[in-house]
Amino acid sequence: MRRLPTMLWCRVVNPQSFAQERGRAVGAPRAALVAFAIFALLGVVFSAVSTYDFVAHLDRQVHAITCSIVPGLGPRDASGTSGCHAVLMSPYSSVFRSLTWGGIPIALPALGVFAFLFFRGLDLSLRRCVGRNETGFLIVAALLPVATSAVYFWISKVELGTVCTVCAGIYGASLGVLGAAIWAHLGAPRADAGAGSNAGQWLLYFLEGCALVLIPVMLYMVQKPAYPDTLARKNELRHPEDRYGVMLKSKGAGSVPAIEVLDPLCPACKAFSQRLAASDLGRDLVLQTVLFPLDKECNWMVNESLHPGSCAVSEAVLCAGDKSGDILAWAFAHQPELLATGAHGQGEVFSRLKQEFPELATCLGQPLVRTRLNRSLRWVVSNSLPVLTPQLFVRNRKIPDEDTDLGLDFVLARTLENATGARGEVRP
Amino acid sequence: MRLDKLHFLLALGTLMAVALPATVWTRASATRLTESLGKVSDVATASAANEGYCSGNLKQILRRVLTSCGLIQGGGSRGCQPLQARQVAAMSGGDFNSLFTPLAERAAIIQFDLDRADLDPAAMELLEKTFADQRGASYFLVVSRASPEGSVEHNRELSRHRADAVLEHIKGKFNDPELEQEVGLLWLGEEFAQLDQEFCQWKHSRTAGACTTAELNRSAFIAWIDCRL
Numbered sequence: 001m002r003r004l005p006t007m008l009w010c011r012v013v014n015p016q017s018f019a020q021e022r023g024r025a026v027g028a029p030r031a032a033l034v035a036f037a038i039f040a041l042l043g044v045v046f047s048a049v050s051t052y053d054f055v056a057h058l059d060r061q062v063h064a065i066t067c068s069i070v071p072g073l074g075p076r077d078a079s080g081t082s083g084c085h086a087v088l089m090s091p092y093s094s095v096f097r098s099l100t101w102g103g104i105p106i107a108l109p110a111l112g113v114f115a116f117l118f119f120r121g122l123d124l125s126l127r128r129c130v131g132r133n134e135t136g137f138l139i140v141a142a143l144l145p146v147a148t149s150a151v152y153f154w155i156s157k158v159e160l161g162t163v164c165t166v167c168a169g170i171y172g173a174s175l176g177v178l179g180a181a182i183w184a185h186l187g188a189p190r191a192d193a194g195a196g197s198n199a200g201q202w203l204l205y206f207l208e209g210c211a212l213v214l215i216p217v218m219l220y221m222v223q224k225p226a227y228p229d230t231l232a233r234k235n236e237l238r239h240p241e242d243r244y245g246v247m248l249k250s251k252g253a254g255s256v257p258a259i260e261v262l263d264p265l266c267p268a269c270k271a272f273s274q275r276l277a278a279s280d281l282g283r284d285l286v287l288q289t290v291l292f293p294l295d296k297e298c299n300w301m302v303n304e305s306l307h308p309g310s311c312a313v314s315e316a317v318l319c320a321g322d323k324s325g326d327i328l329a330w331a332f333a334h335q336p337e338l339l340a341t342g343a344h345g346q347g348e349v350f351s352r353l354k355q356e357f358p359e360l361a362t363c364l365g366q367p368l369v370r371t372r373l374n375r376s377l378r379w380v381v382s383n384s385l386p387v388l389t390p391q392l393f394v395r396n397r398k399i400p401d402e403d404t405d406l407g408l409d410f411v412l413a414r415t416l417e418n419a420t421g422a423r424g425e426v427r428p
Numbered sequence: 429m430r431l432d433k434l435h436f437l438l439a440l441g442t443l444m445a446v447a448l449p450a451t452v453w454t455r456a457s458a459t460r461l462t463e464s465l466g467k468v469s470d471v472a473t474a475s476a477a478n479e480g481y482c483s484g485n486l487k488q489i490l491r492r493v494l495t496s497c498g499l500i501q502g503g504g505s506r507g508c509q510p511l512q513a514r515q516v517a518a519m520s521g522g523d524f525n526s527l528f529t530p531l532a533e534r535a536a537i538i539q540f541d542l543d544r545a546d547l548d549p550a551a552m553e554l555l556e557k558t559f560a561d562q563r564g565a566s567y568f569l570v571v572s573r574a575s576p577e578g579s580v581e582h583n584r585e586l587s588r589h590r591a592d593a594v595l596e597h598i599k600g601k602f603n604d605p606e607l608e609q610e611v612g613l614l615w616l617g618e619e620f621a622q623l624d625q626e627f628c629q630w631k632h633s634r635t636a637g638a639c640t641t642a643e644l645n646r647s648a649f650i651a652w653i654d655c656r657l
């Protein structure tokens with residue numbers, strides 16, 4: 001009688017069934033497990049890149065970020081116009097933002113999960129026999145990144161209207177590990193009824209996975225910079241009153257007065273508005289908007305047009321009256337197109353606007369709206385604001401510019417808390 | 429047993445491989461933040477325009493003129509009469525006019541009929557267009573004149589009415605709350621700083637027919653001044 005090979009983790013019911021299954025038990029699962037480890041490693045790389053880009057912003061400065069399917073080879077996005085930047089700065093890139101500055105990047109636990117999957121794949125690849133109880137766990141474990149990827153893909157497409165390249169790498173790696181896990185499972189020999197309980201083994205793996213996720217998160221929380229009070233500068237508006245009648249109508253059902261200063265063609269302003277709209281704290285605000293286009297066609301404070309065409313779009317927003325919010329939303333949605341059009345001259349932007357909104361044709365470019373836009377700029381001058389967008393003032397107190405992206409929720413929570421605590425001392 | 433040990437080593441190695449970079453990256457950000465706290469922002473602050481032609485001499489004269497014309501806080505009553513303008517400017521009519529030479533692109537001449545102070549449609553259009561092109565300018569000067577026909581006193585009053593007509597139209601059209609601090613009026617009648625033929629090259633509201641100095645001086649010269657005083 002032929003002797004069966006030594007097996008540590010799987011037992012075969014009888015020699016006949018082993019003979020039927022040995023081809024898959026020894027060959028196919030090994031390739032599948034190696035593929036599983038490779039896809040998991042890809043997931044590690046993409047989530048590590050994403051974590052790195054997020055963590056770099058904890059210094060509250062502006063950084064170029066990776067936006068390439070092959071990290072390190074493609075150009076890094078320094079302009080803030082890519083989908084990668086939009087996703088990174090979106091409220092969905094991290095959790096617990098109100099509790100800690102920037103929150104915990106979702107890519108960090110993802111890194112732990114993929115590292116765990118890589119570890120499992122490598123561990124099993126080194127074994128001589130892997131049973132279905134093992135590959136079954138791989139499938140269950142792989143469902144976590146797949147489900148998370150599905151949710152984030154949906155958020156990217158529906159909420160943000162873009163998909164980041166690095167995230168696409170993570171989505172692909174997630175599908176890859178699931179596919180490889182299923183492949184390994186189908187090729188693995190059926191476990192012996194007496195092979196022992198899966199529960200204990202799975203619990204051990206689950207705890208290992210938790211450790212790989214939680215320990216890096218805890219280290220991150222311990223090491224991340226504290227929010228220095230020196231950043232919470234007490235910059236207040238000198239002349240917050242709307243003497244010129246230039247502020248766009250209030251939006252939001254909150255009770256705390258706030259003013260945002262923005263450029264309709266500024267990508268950072270679009271991302272900022274999305275963050276504010278998605279923030280629970282943003283709902284506490286009653287928000288008014290002052291237009292500050294960084295376009296030399298109307299703004300004498302800039303030598304070059306950072307956002308060409310934004311003067312024309314600002315005029316359209318002001319012309320729209322009660323529907324200014326709709327025009328602003330449209331401009332945000334069509335930013336790349338309008339910026340490209342603006343590069344060919346303001347006249348082409350006016351033509352595009354008249355084509356889209358014929359009811360504004362008699363207002364655009366006319367002295368009255370030009371004067372109103374100029375007064376909007378003069379409101380910025382009267383308050384000696386820095387020449388940048390976006391800016392946010394809550395109860396006339398400025399939210400530091402460094403905190404209008406990742407730190408928005410955290411700083412807003414503190415500001416609202418202070419405003420509530422000292423309600424009698426602050427100007428309405 | 430050998431594989432159990434390998435399992436443990438792999439787990440530990442993986443944990444180190446994940447935790448170490450996360451720690452290093454986070455600490456690096458904390459260090460950069462600490463280093464950046466003392467740095468001064470290099471972002472410009474929003475301010476009114478102050479163009480290159482705003483020399484010290486020009487600003488000094490403008491300040492004297494604008495203070496006397498009531499534009500700058502602490503100044504006297506609103507508007508300058510010919511005598512005041514001559515005194516505060518302390519210069520000849522030609523030199524006074526040459527003050528405005530750098531403003532050629534920002535100025536316009538609003539023309540009137542003989543012995544009238546009514547704005548015609550072309551005048552209104554040019555006035556509105558010029559006023560709307562404020563950009564970063566702080567002051568809007570209206571310098572009205574009259575051609576030599578008629579008495580000096582009559583022309584003085586006529587030019588005052590022309591300046592008032594311009595101001596009233598701006599008030600009615602633009603409803604600017606800062607108008608009182610922005611718009612300065614000088615009415616010169618026929619007595620001081622008459623426009624010469626060179627100003628035919630400047631933007632004016634009546635472009636049909638020949639441009640004569642008489643027609644040019646039945647006018648209000650308007651210009652935004654891009655100087656911070």
